[in-house]
Amino acid sequence: MRKPVVALVGRPNVGKSTFFNRLVGEPLAIVDDTPGTTRDRLFAQGEWLNTVFDLIDTGGIDPSKTKQGEPLSVGSADFIDQIRTQAQIAIQDADVVLFIVDAMSGVTPADQEVAEILRRNQKVIDGKPYPPVLLVVNKADSDRYRNMVPQFYELGMGDPYPISALHGTGTGDMLDALLAAFPEQVKEEEDDSIKIAIVGKPNVGKSSLLNRLVGQERSIVSPIPGTTRDSLDTHIEVDGLPVTLIDTAGIRRRGKIEPGVEKYSVVRSLRSIERADVSLLVVDATAGLSVQDSHIAGFILEVNKSAVIIVNKWDAVAKDNYTMQAYTEQVRRELNFMPYVPVLFISAKTGQRVDQVLPMALHVQEERLARLNTGQINRILQNAQEVHMPSSKSGRSLKIFYGTQVRSDPPTFLIYVNDPKLVHFTYQRFLENQIRQSYPFTGTPIRLVFKGHH
Ligand code: GDP
Ligand code: GDP
Numbered sequence: 001m002r003k004p005v006v007a008l009v010g011r012p013n014v015g016k017s018t019f020f021n022r023l024v025g026e027p028l029a030i031v032d033d034t035p036g037t038t039r040d041r042l043f044a045q046g047e048w049l050n051t052v053f054d055l056i057d058t059g060g061i062d063p064s065k066t067k068q069g070e071p072l073s074v075g076s077a078d079f080i081d082q083i084r085t086q087a088q089i090a091i092q093d094a095d096v097v098l099f100i101v102d103a104m105s106g107v108t109p110a111d112q113e114v115a116e117i118l119r120r121n122q123k124v125i126d127g128k129p130y131p132p133v134l135l136v137v138n139k140a141d142s143d144r145y146r147n148m149v150p151q152f153y154e155l156g157m158g159d160p161y162p163i164s165a166l167h168g169t170g171t172g173d174m175l176d177a178l179l180a181a182f183p184e185q186v187k188e189e190e191d192d193s194i195k196i197a198i199v200g201k202p203n204v205g206k207s208s209l210l211n212r213l214v215g216q217e218r219s220i221v222s223p224i225p226g227t228t229r230d231s232l233d234t235h236i237e238v239d240g241l242p243v244t245l246i247d248t249a250g251i252r253r254r255g256k257i258e259p260g261v262e263k264y265s266v267v268r269s270l271r272s273i274e275r276a277d278v279s280l281l282v283v284d285a286t287a288g289l290s291v292q293d294s295h296i297a298g299f300i301l302e303v304n305k306s307a308v309i310i311v312n313k314w315d316a317v318a319k320d321n322y323t324m325q326a327y328t329e330q331v332r333r334e335l336n337f338m339p340y341v342p343v344l345f346i347s348a349k350t351g352q353r354v355d356q357v358l359p360m361a362l363h364v365q366e367e368r369l370a371r372l373n374t375g376q377i378n379r380i381l382q383n384a385q386e387v388h389m390p391s392s393k394s395g396r397s398l399k400i401f402y403g404t405q406v407r408s409d410p411p412t413f414l415i416y417v418n419d420p421k422l423v424h425f426t427y428q429r430f431l432e433n434q435i436r437q438s439y440p441f442t443g444t445p446i447r448l449v450f451k452g453h454h
Pocket of ligand 2: 200201202203204205206207208209312313314315316346347348349350
């Protein structure tokens, strides 16, 4: 089943990111407060009544940055353009749009504008506008502001749902309505091929890479366009293994899309990542790593998928002996929440090292599926405690009894301890490293779950 994608839209300051953070809760185990991964996340998973969905805060998408490198000033013509682009991204690709407005400021011209863009871009399916838009009136903290809510009917977006993202009130009814608005779930065609997605910002060379990868493989099984609703998949065989390349760049568009918007396929990237086992995150060697690159990487981690960083356009970089090392260090710094990820330097243009891309992706997938036996794990844990005793807090010290790998894909370890609360984050990271020293699980996040035991 495909997870529904929910997009938040609204002018700045209505509380989109506050709402986003409330909905997705604590970020997963990301070591540092790296900008662009925890506080600044744009993509995350939300959950309500056991239904999981992907959430995207379009307010954080800044298409202009990819062109000029500078954020835009509030109120400029470009700024309106940007909100327009964000609304279009949402309406083109999301399953449900949450249109956020602000009870304290009432209906503003910018809200009218957003409403108009949303309406204009909705399609009609079975006599109903699609995708559905739910109008969420935030900052309805008190009766005074809740009384303002009926005026939002004038936006023509149906019933307004008052909430307070700050206090967490009203969100229950709103989320019930959200669940009701989800489309019937479409079952993805299942096949046993290894699924590899090519993701990244516009213009980094995704299409060029795909063409190279397909070009070098003799045996294209069947280039079936649009096997699923969202993408153009290419089926190939690598060393006798069936592989599906999921191409975000070439994904079929839903309806008409304005030029410019088309390139910002963030929602499609999310879907590609969700469907894939391994994502090839393509970055531009000539531009360095950007916040957007970290956002995408953060999402790959959040949904427990594997990744390979592909530094493309290596031909266009003036090199001395240290450049590759310097770039790798930058990747390690910016993506310090996934130190296990392999980095390949390629040129889709000249073909340099492109032949290493699929073998690396398959290697990552192989390790993703690996299982360590219990004896092996307990030797690792034993050794870890000898190397580095867990430090004691408030007089009680952590004791590790034993561990076992309870699943693969992604690898998940259950570790029995005297008290899970005594597991300090740094010690968890240390144990993870010890496991990876025995078996690297290249490119794949591993999960450690601690359970109390006497
Ligand atoms: P965004 O630009 O739409 O992402 O808005 P932010 O989430 O950054 O919020 C803008 C401001 O509104 C911040 O100062 C928030 O603390 C505040 N805010 C967000 N939600 C609420 C709310 O429910 N009530 C009140 N009183 N303030 C809120
Ligand atoms: P996409 O938007 O990520 O699919 O990127 P494209 O594959 O369309 O490439 C964007 C631009 O970068 C095009 O002008 C390509 O010719 C160029 N390009 C792609 N790969 C390379 C490369 O390895 N080296 C150089 N110098 N240019 C490249």
